[in-house]
Amino acid sequence: MNGLEQMAKKQLSSVLFTPDQIVKLVLPIIVDQSFIIGMAIFNTAMISSAGIAAVSAVNMVESLNIFLVSIFIALATGGTVLVAQARGKRDQALLQRAATNTLVTVFLLAFLFSLLMLVFHQQILTGIFGGSSEAVMKNARIYYIGSVASYPALAIVEAACGVLRGVADTKTSFFLSFVTNFSYVGLNLLFILVFRFGIVGMSVAINIARIAGALLSLWYLLYRNEELAITIKRMIHLDRQMMKRVLVVGFPFAAEQLFFNGGKIITQIFIVGLGTLALTSNAIATSLTMLLEIIPGSLTLALVPIVGQSIGAGDTQSVKRFWRAFVVLSSLATLVTGVLLLLLYPWIIELFNAPASVENTVFWITVMVMIFRIIFWPVSFITPSALRAAGDANFTSLVSLSSMWGVRIVLGYLLGITFHYGLYGIWAAMCLEWGVRGAIFALRLRSNAWMKKRLV
Numbered sequence: 001m002n003g004l005e006q007m008a009k010k011q012l013s014s015v016l017f018t019p020d021q022i023v024k025l026v027l028p029i030i031v032d033q034s035f036i037i038g039m040a041i042f043n044t045a046m047i048s049s050a051g052i053a054a055v056s057a058v059n060m061v062e063s064l065n066i067f068l069v070s071i072f073i074a075l076a077t078g079g080t081v082l083v084a085q086a087r088g089k090r091d092q093a094l095l096q097r098a099a100t101n102t103l104v105t106v107f108l109l110a111f112l113f114s115l116l117m118l119v120f121h122q123q124i125l126t127g128i129f130g131g132s133s134e135a136v137m138k139n140a141r142i143y144y145i146g147s148v149a150s151y152p153a154l155a156i157v158e159a160a161c162g163v164l165r166g167v168a169d170t171k172t173s174f175f176l177s178f179v180t181n182f183s184y185v186g187l188n189l190l191f192i193l194v195f196r197f198g199i200v201g202m203s204v205a206i207n208i209a210r211i212a213g214a215l216l217s218l219w220y221l222l223y224r225n226e227e228l229a230i231t232i233k234r235m236i237h238l239d240r241q242m243m244k245r246v247l248v249v250g251f252p253f254a255a256e257q258l259f260f261n262g263g264k265i266i267t268q269i270f271i272v273g274l275g276t277l278a279l280t281s282n283a284i285a286t287s288l289t290m291l292l293e294i295i296p297g298s299l300t301l302a303l304v305p306i307v308g309q310s311i312g313a314g315d316t317q318s319v320k321r322f323w324r325a326f327v328v329l330s331s332l333a334t335l336v337t338g339v340l341l342l343l344l345y346p347w348i349i350e351l352f353n354a355p356a357s358v359e360n361t362v363f364w365i366t367v368m369v370m371i372f373r374i375i376f377w378p379v380s381f382i383t384p385s386a387l388r389a390a391g392d393a394n395f396t397s398l399v400s401l402s403s404m405w406g407v408r409i410v411l412g413y414l415l416g417i418t419f420h421y422g423l424y425g426i427w428a429a430m431c432l433e434w435g436v437r438g439a440i441f442a443l444r445l446r447s448n449a450w451m452k453k454r455l456v
Contacts, residue, residue, distance in 0.1 A: 026298060029174065035181055047198070056132070070261050072109055075159075079102025081166070105247060118148055118149065150206050167228065187201075292337050327383070
């Protein structure tokens, strides 16, 4: 035990952070991600009671949701970096301006996106998912409209959580996220399983839950948090200079997410062509493999304020040490979670009411993804988190876009469609792409070029 404590002190300590502070920062994020992912899986299992067309429709629209929502979540992450670096510099005025204008900027962009996506919903759905069956498209249209209408409310929650993580207030960001997601699941239980409203019930539930989360977030920021000092007056009197800075810092994040998740939609189109059973297998496999990402994904989020504050304080030497520790922790966590998932698989898969052929496909995809997540995923995703927080977002965006479109999409089409490996080929291409981008990011971190970047 003493040996582990000494190792923790060596790898997880700096002039700003102690191991205990790191744990207090990371733990709420892990709990938060556990609820978010667990509830997403539970929702997929619940909607399976409405049939495989409903499962396929939800999965299709979720891929589009991830594509769009990730843009303003990326801008919120840019706000996290600005707030963290301002706090590291101990510049209270800059911190407050960054927090306020992150909230306003993300909300306004989400509102604009929501409006455009609702106006052109028919053209978007037909253009992307036109090859789906009539039953799948009918369900997809209902869920799409409900999801897009909730974007502005979700933007407020995500922006609030982003600026709170920037000042290391992960407990409150967890609470806001928990309330939003837990109420969503509770309402889904009521509307889907009790009242049997199906997709319509899911669409209504997502709006009620996100509006409630947005109102709670605003109440906390306006009346309970003194450090960020967000007021209605400051939100109304727009600080265009700071809004521009939020956009400048967040744009590389957003561009990366836009094209990266756009690539995922392309692979989704490949899967649509493989039929409804393939769509269902992909939906369930996506849900289960998300379990492997709970702790590693939490570490990527936690590393942003840690690195951001370290850079703001001029402590660049601690960044690599934190990076190495988080990469190792990510691999170990994936190994443990993966073993548990495979042991419990026979019971978990029963939640989805899936045909036997789907169960077999999902199992082997899960095994493949688990192996690659242990080896490649940590370096591929934790490294760019450190680089972005240091201000090197342009490089990470360029690499991510190049690897997505040059490796995952091309290789996915070749393996999945041309060589007829189907769903296995498309998922294998994704796993191999992790290795390519991870190697490039690791070389960048070792080069020290990122140390020359400054945002505040």
